[in-house]
Amino acid sequence: xxxxxxxxxxxxxxxxxxxxxxxxxxxxxxxxxxxxxxxxxxxxxxxxxxxxxxxxxxxxxxxxxxxxxxxxxxxxxxxxxxxxxxxxxxxxxxxxxxxxxxxxxxxxxxxxxxxxxxxxxxxxxxxxxxxxxxxxxxxxxxxxxxxxxxxxxxxxxxxxxxxxxxxxxxxxxxxxxxxxxxxxxxxxxxxxxxxxxxxxxxxxxxxxxxxxxxxxxxxxxxxxxxxxxxxxxxxxxxxxxxxxxxxxxxxxxxxxxxxxxxxxxxxxxxxxxxxxxxxxxxxxxxxxxxxxxxxxxxxxxxxxxxxxxxxxxxxxxxxxxxxxxxxxxxxxxxxxxxxxxxxxxxxxxxxxxxxxxxxxxxxxxxxxxxxxxxxxxxxxxxxxxxxxxxxxxxxxxxxxxxxxxxxxxxxxxxxxxxxxxxxxxxxxxxxxxxxxxxxx
Amino acid sequence: xxxxxxxxxxxxxxxxxxxxxxxxxxxxxxxxxxxxxxxxxxxxxxxxxxxxxxxxxxxxxxxxxxxxxxxxxxxxxxxxxxxxxxxxxxxxxxxxxxxxxxxxxxxxxxxxxxxxxxxxxxxxxxxxxxxxxxxxxxxxxxxxxxxxxxxxxxxxxxxxxxxxxxxxxxxxxxxxxxxxxxxxxxxxxxxxxxxxxxxxxxxxxxxxxxxxxxxxxxxxxxxxxxxxxxxxxxxxxxxxxxxxxxxxxxxxxxxxxxxxxxxxxxxxxxxxxxxxxxxxxxxxxxxxxxxxxxxxxxxxxxxxxxxxxxxxxxxxxxxxxxxxxxxxxxxxxxxxxxxxxxxxxxxxxxxxxxxxxxxxxxxxxxxxxxxxxxxxxxxxxxxxxxxxxxxxxxxxxxxxxxxxxxxxxxxxxxxxxxxxxxxxxxxxxxxxxxxxxxxx
Numbered sequence: 001x002x003x004x005x006x007x008x009x010x011x012x013x014x015x016x017x018x019x020x021x022x023x024x025x026x027x028x029x030x031x032x033x034x035x036x037x038x039x040x041x042x043x044x045x046x047x048x049x050x051x052x053x054x055x056x057x058x059x060x061x062x063x064x065x066x067x068x069x070x071x072x073x074x075x076x077x078x079x080x081x082x083x084x085x086x087x088x089x090x091x092x093x094x095x096x097x098x099x100x101x102x103x104x105x106x107x108x109x110x111x112x113x114x115x116x117x118x119x120x121x122x123x124x125x126x127x128x129x130x131x132x133x134x135x136x137x138x139x140x141x142x143x144x145x146x147x148x149x150x151x152x153x154x155x156x157x158x159x160x161x162x163x164x165x166x167x168x169x170x171x172x173x174x175x176x177x178x179x180x181x182x183x184x185x186x187x188x189x190x191x192x193x194x195x196x197x198x199x200x201x202x203x204x205x206x207x208x209x210x211x212x213x214x215x216x217x218x219x220x221x222x223x224x225x226x227x228x229x230x231x232x233x234x235x236x237x238x239x240x241x242x243x244x245x246x247x248x249x250x251x252x253x254x255x256x257x258x259x260x261x262x263x264x265x266x267x268x269x270x271x272x273x274x275x276x277x278x279x280x281x282x283x284x285x286x287x288x289x290x291x292x293x294x295x296x297x298x299x300x301x302x303x304x305x306x307x308x309x310x311x312x313x314x315x316x317x318x319x320x321x322x323x324x325x326x327x328x329x330x331x332x333x334x335x336x337x338x339x340x341x342x343x344x345x346x347x348x349x350x351x352x353x354x355x356x357x358x359x360x361x362x363x364x365x366x367x368x369x370x371x372x373x374x375x376x377x378x379x380x381x382x383x384x385x386x387x388x389x390x391x392x393x394x395x396x397x398x399x400x401x402x403x404x405x406x407x408x409x410x411x412x413x414x415x416x417x418x419x420x421x422x423x424x425x426x427x428x429x430x431x432x433x434x435x436x437x438x439x440x
Numbered sequence: 441x442x443x444x445x446x447x448x449x450x451x452x453x454x455x456x457x458x459x460x461x462x463x464x465x466x467x468x469x470x471x472x473x474x475x476x477x478x479x480x481x482x483x484x485x486x487x488x489x490x491x492x493x494x495x496x497x498x499x500x501x502x503x504x505x506x507x508x509x510x511x512x513x514x515x516x517x518x519x520x521x522x523x524x525x526x527x528x529x530x531x532x533x534x535x536x537x538x539x540x541x542x543x544x545x546x547x548x549x550x551x552x553x554x555x556x557x558x559x560x561x562x563x564x565x566x567x568x569x570x571x572x573x574x575x576x577x578x579x580x581x582x583x584x585x586x587x588x589x590x591x592x593x594x595x596x597x598x599x600x601x602x603x604x605x606x607x608x609x610x611x612x613x614x615x616x617x618x619x620x621x622x623x624x625x626x627x628x629x630x631x632x633x634x635x636x637x638x639x640x641x642x643x644x645x646x647x648x649x650x651x652x653x654x655x656x657x658x659x660x661x662x663x664x665x666x667x668x669x670x671x672x673x674x675x676x677x678x679x680x681x682x683x684x685x686x687x688x689x690x691x692x693x694x695x696x697x698x699x700x701x702x703x704x705x706x707x708x709x710x711x712x713x714x715x716x717x718x719x720x721x722x723x724x725x726x727x728x729x730x731x732x733x734x735x736x737x738x739x740x741x742x743x744x745x746x747x748x749x750x751x752x753x754x755x756x757x758x759x760x761x762x763x764x765x766x767x768x769x770x771x772x773x774x775x776x777x778x779x780x781x782x783x784x785x786x787x788x789x790x791x792x793x794x795x796x797x798x799x800x801x802x803x804x805x806x807x808x809x810x811x812x813x814x815x816x817x818x819x820x821x822x823x824x825x826x827x828x829x830x831x832x833x834x835x836x837x838x839x840x841x842x843x844x845x846x847x848x849x850x851x852x853x854x855x856x857x858x859x860x861x862x863x864x865x866x867x868x869x870x871x872x873x874x875x876x877x878x879x880x
Contacts, residue, residue, distance in 0.1 A: 029513040049517045056513035064508055064759070065501060072705055073469040073496035077489045077838065085706060112754025114728030115555055162740075167729035167754060170742040174725055178618045185740070210738075257755070266512055266525060266758035285614055288554030289607035298650075298843065300602075300625070302610040314552025314607060315697070318706035319504070320759045398517065403738065 005426065008353055012418035015349065021342055024414040027330045028263075029056040031396075046420040046427075048399045051237060051377050051410025054263030054327075063326035067319060088321050089269075089290075090309055095328045096262070096271050099336060100235060100254070101245040106273050108308040109258070109324065110316050113236060113270040114167045115286070116255040119311060120272060121158065121175040121203055122285040124230040124253050127278055128155040128200035131228075155200035155229070156181045161188040165209045168234055172203050178285070188215045192223030199229040206244065207237035207375030210402050212367040214238070214375045218249045225250065230278075236260060241343055241376035241413070243336040246273055253278065261376065261412055264324035272311040279307055288313035330414060342413040343376040346421055350378050350409065353425030362432050366406065377410040388431055397427045445866060448793055452858035455789065461782055464854040467770045468703075469496040471836075486860040486867075488839045491677060491817050491850025494703030494767075503766035507759060528761050529709075529730075530749055535768045536702070536711050539776060540675060540694070541685040546713050548748040549698070549764065550756050553676060553710040554607045555726070556695040559751060560712060561598065561615040561643055562725040564670040564693050567718055568595040568640035569619075571668075595640035595669070596621045601628040605649045608674055612643050618725070628655045632663030639669040646684065647677035647815030650842050652807040654678070654815045658689045665690065670718075676700060681783055681816035681853070683776040686713055693718065701816065701852055704764035712751040719747055728753035770854060782853035783816040786861055790818050790849065793865030802872050806846065817850040828871055837867045 016022060031044035047055055071079040080086045093107035100107070111119075132155045160172045162185040169185070176183040186194040191202050202224050207214050217233060224231040230252040238244055240261025246254055254273040258264035274282045284304070289295050290312035293303045304310045351365060363380040382388055382405060389401040399409040409424065456462060471484035487495055511519040520526045533547035540547070551559075572595045600612045602625040609625070616623040626634040631642050642664050647654050657673060664671040670692040678684055680701025686694055694713040698704035714722045724744070729735050730752035733743045744750045791805060803820040822828055822845060829841040839849040849864065 029509075031514070047516060053512075053517045053520075055516060056508065061505065061508050061513075064504060068496065068501050068504055068705070068763070069469075072493075073501075074471070076487060076495060077493045077840065078833075079706065080493075111551065111555065112728065112757075114730075114754035115551065115726060118726055165729075166732070166738050166740065166742075169740055170727045170729060170732070173742065174727055178725060259755070265508070266519065267755040267761070268759070269757065270754070285618060286555060286558055287610045287614055288552065289605075289610060290554075292606070292610070296843065298606050300606065300609055302606075302613065314554035314710070315699070315707040317552075317709065317757050317760045319708070319763055320757045321707070323508070323759055393518075400517065403736065 005357070008356060008422050009419070012349070012422040015345065015418035019342065019417070020338060021334070021413055022417070024330060024334065025417065027058050028415040029058055030415060045396045045398055046424050048397065048409040048411065048416065048420070048424055050263070050412035050416070051260050051408070052400055053259055053266055054261060054412060055415055056265075057263050057327040057330050059329050060265070060323050060326045064319065064323050067322045085316070085318050088318065088325065089312055089316050092321060092325045092328065093271055093308055095325070095331075096239070096258070097273070099262070099331060100239050100256070100273070101243060101247055102273050103247055103276075105307050106276055106279075107271050108311040109271045109321060110269050110312055112267070113234070113255055113257045114171050115313070116270045116272045117168050117171040117203070117232070117234070118175055119284050119286055120232045120253040120255050121172050121201055122179055123274070123282050124201040124232055125155070125158065125175065125179045125181060126283045127281045128230050130281055153197055155198060157196070157198045157200060158183050159186050159191055159194060159199055159202040160184070161191070161204045162186055163188065163208055163210065164203070164205050165234070165236065168203055168205065188220070192220050195224050195227040195229055197227065199224070199227055201230050201232060203232045203234065205234045205237065209237055210379060210406060210408070212375045212377035212379050214242070214368075214373050217244070217251070221249050221251055237375055237377070240339070242340040246275070251275060258324050260410075262324070263327045263330065265320060265327065268320050268324045269317055274308065274311055279310060282310050284310060286313045290314060290316070334414070339413045343411055344371050344374070346411040346413065346416055346418065347374060347376065347378050349418055350411065350421045350425060353422050354380070354428065357425050357429035358432055363407070376413070377408060380407040380409070381405050382407050384435060388435060391431045391435070392427060395427050395431065397424045445797070448796060448862050449859070452789070452862040455785065455858035459782065459857070460778060461774070461853055462857070464770060464774065465857065467498050468855045469498055470855060485836045485838055486864045488837065488849040488851065488856065488860070488864055490703070490852035490856070491700050491848070492840055493699055493706055494701060494852060495855055496705075497703050497767040497770050499769050500705070500763050500766045504759065504763050507762045525756070525758050528758065528765065529752055529756050532761060532765045532768065533711055533748055535765070535771075536679070536698070537713070539702070539771060540679050540696070540713070541683060541687055542713055543687055543716075545747050546716055546719075547711050548751040549711045549761060550709050550752055552707070553674070553695055553697045554611050555753070556710045556712045557608050557611040557643070557672070557674070558615055559724050559726055560672045560693040560695050561612050561641055562619055563714070563722050564641040564672055565595070565598065565615065565619045565621060566723045567721045568670050570721055593637055595638060597636070597638045597640060598623050599626050599631055599634060599639055599642040600624070601631070601644045602626055603628065603648055603650065604643070604645050605674070605676065608643055608645065628660070632656075632660050635664050635667040635669055637667065639664070639667055641670050641672060643672045643674065645674045645677065649677055650819060650846060650848070652815045652817040652819050654682070654808075654813050657684065657691070661689050661691055677815055677817070680779070682780040686715070691715060698764050700850075702764070703767045703770065705760060705767065708760050708764045709757055714748065714751055719750060722750050724750060726753045730754060730756070774854070779853045783851055784811050784814065786851040786853065786856055786858065787814060787816065787818050789858055790851065790861045790865060793862050794820070794868065797865050797869035798872055803847070816853070817848060820847045820849075821845050822847050824875060828875060831871045831875070832867060835867050835871065837864045
C-alpha cells in the first residue's frame with residue numbers, strides 16, 4: 001500500500017470541502033442518514049451505479065404527485081394543452097440540448113434509445129444517399145474519397161463501433177437490412193481511418209459502456225465528414241458527465257438515454273438530436289402522427305413537421321417524461337465543464353485509492369489513464385468479478401458487474417463525493433483480501 | 441322532444457341503481473363531489489372523453505409514490521430484479537391479454553402504438569413472405585387465391601383501413617416502403633373482399649376512432665386468412681370496452697394503446713400481441729437488446745428470445761409501465777361481457793336522450809345504430825362542432841371535437857353512469873338551443 005488510509009481519508013475530506021458542486025448532493029435522495037437494513041455498514045450506501053440508473057432527484061416525487069393527482073386526475077384531457085403535455089418532448093429536448101451543446105430546436109425526447117438509434121441510422125442513411133444522388137460534395141473534401149468517387153456514387157455501408165453497447169449493433173443491423181446497406185463493425189478508434197466513399201453513416205459510442213473509454217468525437221466526426229458520410233453519436237455514457245459539444249463539432253445526429261447521468265428515472269425516455277442543417281432532409285422511418293405538420297388535422301397523407309419534432313413518433317409517455325423534466329432541474333446553474341473537472345478528479349482519486357489499498361495485481365483497470373480517453377467510470381478487470389460485486393453490494397458499495405470479469409464503478413459528479421470514493425476503494429480492498437483470486 | 445326530462449332522469453336513476461358495475465366508479469378519481477372552478481355546473485364534470493384519456497384510477501397515486509420513493513429512490517438499480525421491473529412488460533402484457541382474449545405469453549407492453557404498428561406490420565409481412573417462399577399453403581384454402589397462385593408467389597401488398605387513425609396509415613406506408621411492398625387503402629368493411637393472393641398483411645382498426653364504428657373482426661380475419669394473408673388489428677378503441685377474442689378468432693397480430701379504456705395514464709405504453717403460432721417466425725424490425733435471448737450476455741450477435749418478449753425493444757419505461765399496472769387492478773373481477781352490455785346500454789341511452797332533447801336535424805349520429813357495428817362511443821355530426829364542444833366543456837360535459845364537424849363522446853363502462861349520460865344530452869341540447877346552426 002503506497003498511501004495509508006488515514007492520509008487518503010483526510011485528503012478526501014479536503015477535496016469534498018473544496019468541491020464547488022458539493023451542495024448539489026442535497027438535491028438527491030441518498031442514504032447518508034439512512035439505516036439500510038440490507039447493508040452491514042452504518043455509513044449507508046455508496047452508490048456508484050449512476051451510469052446504469054441515476055439516483056432520485058429530490059424534486060421528482062412531489063412533481064409526479066402533482067402530474068398524477070392534478071394534471072391527470074383533475075384536468076385530464078385538458079392537460080395536453082393546459083399543462084403543456086403536448087409540447088414536452090421539444091421543451092425537455094431543449095433542456096437536454098444545453099447539456100450536450102445543442103442550440104434549441106434540435107433535440108426531441110421520446111421512445112427508447114434503441115428506437116432512436118433506428119430513426120437516426122435510417123435517417124442518416126437516407127440523407128447520405130440523397131446527397132449522393134444529388135451529386136452534392138462532402139462538406140469537407142480534404143480527405144476520404146475523391147469527388148469523383150463520391151459524386152453520385154453509392155453510399156451503402158454503415159460502420160458501427162465494434163465494441164458498442166449491443167442494442168446499437170442489433171438495431172444498426174436491422175437498419176442496414178432495411179435500407180439495403182451492409183454493416184461493418186470497426187473498433188471506434190479506427191473509424192476515422194475506415195470510413196470510405198461508400199460509407200453512408202458511422203454509428204459510434206461517445207463512451208464505451210464496458211471500459212469507460214472516451215472516444216474522439218471531434219476527430220472522428222471530422223474524418224467521417226471528410227469522407228462525405230454522416231456520423232451518429234450515442235451519448236448514453238457521456239451526456240451529463242462531460243461536455244459533448246454537438247453543435248461545436250458539427251455532429252450530424254445523436255441519441256442518448258436519460259436515466260444514467262441525467263437521472264431521469266428507470267427507463268425514462270431517450271432523445272434524438274438532428275442537426276439543424278439536416279432537419280429538412282430528415283426522413284424518419286417511424287413517421288408517427290406526432291411528427292406530422294398538422295397532427296390534429298388527421299390527414300390521411302403524411303407531411304412532416306419542421307424542426308426537431310420531426311423526430312417524434314407516437315403519443316409521448318407523459319409520466320416518465322415529466323419525471324425527467326423535474327429531474328433535469330438539478331442542472332440549473334451547473335456547467336458541464338465543472339462536472340467534467342470533478343468527474344476526472346473523482347476517477348483519478350478512485351484509481352489512486354485502489355492502487356493504495358488493493359494488493360498489486362489483484363485488479364487491473366481497463367479504463368484509460370489519459371484524461372482525454374476517460375469517461376466518468378472506472379472498470380476494473382477482476383477474477384470472480386460477479387462474486388466480488390455481490391459482496392460489495394452487501395457491504396453498501398453499489399457498482400455493477402459486466403460479464404465476464406468487469407467491476408464497473410460510475411461516478412456521478414453531482415452527488416458522488418470523494419469520501420464515497422475512498423470508502424468504496426477501502427471496502428473493495430477488504431472484500432478482495434478475504435476472497436483470494438487473480439486477475440482473470 | 442319525444443320524452444320529457446323527468447322521465448329520462450328517472451330512468452337513468454333506475455338504470456344506475458341496477459348497474460352491476462356501479463361500485464367500480466368509486467375506484468376512480470372523478471369530480472362528483474368536487475367544485476371545479478372551471479365548471480359552471482355544481483354537479484361537477486361528466487367525463488365522456490375516456491376514449492382519449494381514461495380517468496385516473498384511485499390506486500395509481502400511492503403506487504407511483506412507492507415506485508418513485510422506495511423502488512427508485514431507495515433500492516435504485518436493485519429494483520430491476522427485486523421489484524420486478526425487468527419482467528414488467530410480459531407480466532402486464534398478460535394482464536391485458538385477459539381483457540382482449542389472449543392466453544398468457546402473447547402480449548408484451550412497451551413503446552407507443554405507432555412503434556408497435558411498425559413492428560407488427562413489418563413482422564407480419566416477413567411472416568407472409570417467409571410462408572410464401574416456403575411454399576406453405578394458407579391455413580384455410582377455401583377462398584382467395586388458388587393454391588397455385590399463392591404457393592411461392594409474391595406477397596408484396598399491404599392493405600390498410602382507409603379511414604384509419606392517421607398514424608397507422610403513416611407507419612404502414614413506411615413499413616411498405618422498407619419491405620418493398622405497396623400500400624393500398626381500402627374501407628375496412630371491404631377488406632374481406634379486397635384481400636388477394638398478393639396481399640401480405642391487412643392492417644385494420646377494430647373500432648373507427650372517428651365514427652365509433654365496430655368492424656367485423658371475426659369475419660375479416662377469416663377472409664384474410666382464406667387468402668393466405670395475415671391481419672394486424674389495432675385495438676386502441678376497443679380494448680377495455682368490449683370483448684375482442686384475439687385467440688378465439690385466430691388473429692395473427694394486434695396492437696393497442698393503454699390510455700383510453702384501460703386508463704393507464706397519458707401516453708402510457710402500448711402493447712403488441714403476436715399469436716403463439718407466429719412467434720417463432722416473428723422477425724422484429726426493432727431488435728433491441730431487451731428482445732435478446734440473453735440480454736445480459738451483451739453478445740455482439742443478435743439472437744431473439746422466444747415468446748412474447750421477442751416484441752420488446754429497449755429499456756422499458758418503468759414509471760409509466762407501473763402506473764399502468766396499478767391502473768389495471770380495477771379490472772379484477774370484471775368480465776368484458778358485462779362491460780360490453782353496459783357500454784351498449786350507455787350508448788343506446790345517450791342516443792335516446794339526444795333524440796328526446798335535441799331539436800330534430802340539429803345533430804346527426806355517424807355511429808351505427810346496430811349493436812354489432814357500434815363501439816363504445818357516439819359521434820355526432822354538428823355544425824360549429826368546435827364551438828359547441830368548447831361550450832360543453834365550459835359547462836362540465838367533456839367530450840372531444842374531431843375536425844371538421846364531429847362531437848365525440850366516449851362511454852367508459854367502469855365509471856360512466858346513466859345519470860351522466862342523461863345530463864350530457866341535456867346540456868348538449870341547451871348549448872345547441874342557444875347556438876343556432878344546422879347539420880353541416
